[in-house]
Amino acid sequence: MLFPRHGLLGPSVVSLLLIGSVVADDARTRARDALHTLQGWYNPQSGIWDTCGWWDGASCMNTVADLAALDPSVMETARYVFSNTFNVGPVSNPHPGPEHKTVYTRDNQLSTPVNASLWLDQAYDDDGWWALAWIAAYDVTKEGTYLELAEGIFESLVNAWGTNCGGGGLPWNPTSRYVNSITNELFLSVAAHLANRVPDRKQYYVNWARKEWDWFTAQAFIGENGTINDGLLDNCQNNGATVWSYNQGVVLGGLVELNKAAPNDAYLPSANKIAKAAIETLADANNVIHEFCEPQCLPDGTQFKGIFIRNLRMLQEASPHDLYRKVISSCANSIWNNDRNEKGQFGINWAGPIVAVVDASTHSSALDALVAAVAVSGT
Incomplete structure (x- = not known):
């Protein structure tokens, strides 16, 4: 039984607790139903979801892990x-790139070394998405x-460090x-995530995350x-x-993880500034996030908003703000009420x-918002 500072909980407080419990249960039920629908696209032979691209598959897996x-x-x-994805996913890698070389784990002591090169393609951002997805899978399974x-994927990214803009960063x-x-936001986030897990x-990893953020x-x-x-343009100015x-999203998660690994008074304020500016720019009057490409956001933009909400949730947990909770809840409710077809599938326009x-892709992106709503439903 719970006790307040000056006696038993009053009826109004108990009612609020019960309402909060109902809201949380409803949020979980919605997310579970949406996951079941998402799995209708999962292809056991390819290791990713039909209609998804390579990097979108990594984002989908991250969403599953978060739930x-x-x-x-x-x-x-x-x-x-x-x-299944670990075992067969590399068959879906569409463009093994010039960086595609054998990258084993750092100690090579496993009986079957993990060859990270199987997950590399011709885009360093794609590599970063898969690194984050496998970190998310580790978080819920503790499968080393x-x-x-x-870690192996990150090492391949380290090898790419250095551009014509200040001598740092990744192309x-x-x-x-x-x-x-x-x-570069992904490089920051992967480094910071690993700093808290290795x-x-x-x-x-802290040094690399700091180096990336400073640059x-x-x-x-x-x-x-x-x-x-x-x-950036060729002259390194904003394009x-x-x-x-x-x-606006990936950087939030990177700064949250970096602040956890190596606390600094500037990291969370920087994240909050970016998050609030993004909401001001991207949210409508009902606190629902929109993409500038809506309603035609193929092939990549269909995934973007869920990634923003996923990382906004991380910031909300580290640096709570009523605005973030409202945005997450508003997006999730609007998706469920206004952006769901007769098959329970979600589209790109959350309003x-x-x-x-x-x-x-559109469905898993929306599922990110439903997962975030589960996390904030008790707050």
Whole structure:
């Protein structure tokens, strides 16, 4: 029984607790139902979800892991996905790239070394998505092989360090000079995540995360209103390209993890500034996030908003703000009420109605918001 400071809980307090419990149960039920629908696209032979691209598959897997961390009832599904994808997923790698060389785990002591090169393609950002996905799978299973795979992928990214912009950062891919935001945000996030999960190499990963963030903030990625643009011109100035939601999101998770590994008074304030600017730019009057490409966001933009909400949830847990909770809850409720077809599938426009393609990417992106709502439903 719970006791307040001055006696038993009053009826109004008990009612609020019961309402909160109902809301949390409803959020979990919605997310479970949406996961069941998502699995209708999962292809055991390819190891990813039909209608998804290579990197979108990594994002889908991250979403499954995030829900399993909150709801043990879906753990069996999650474990199946992780194991099957680990074993067969590389057959779906569409473009093994110039960086495709054998990258084993750092100690090579496993009876079957993890060959991270199987997960590399011709884009460093794709590599980063898979590293984060395997870290998420490790978090809910504690299967060390998954973490070692993420470490191996990160080492391939380290080998790509260095651009014409300040001598640091990563280019978009091995054959391009384009320096974009998402690739470098992913490098930051993977390094910071690993710093909190690999104790004997913590300082190594902290150093890389700090190096990336120091370099990133010295460049022109962040616009005047505090949002992050797509990347840099050849002269290393902001290219003024679209303010995509995922560019506002991945950096939040990276800063949260870096602050956890190596606390600094500037990391969370920087994350909060970016998050609030993004919401000001991307949210409608009902606190529902939109992408500038809606309703036609193929092939990649269909995944972006869920990634923003996933990382906003991480920031909410580390640095709570009523605005973040409202955005997460508003997006989840609007998706369920306005952006769901008769098959229980979600589209790209979270405010509804569905007027464009519905696939595993649009659905899993929306599921990210439902998962985040589970996390904040008790707050």
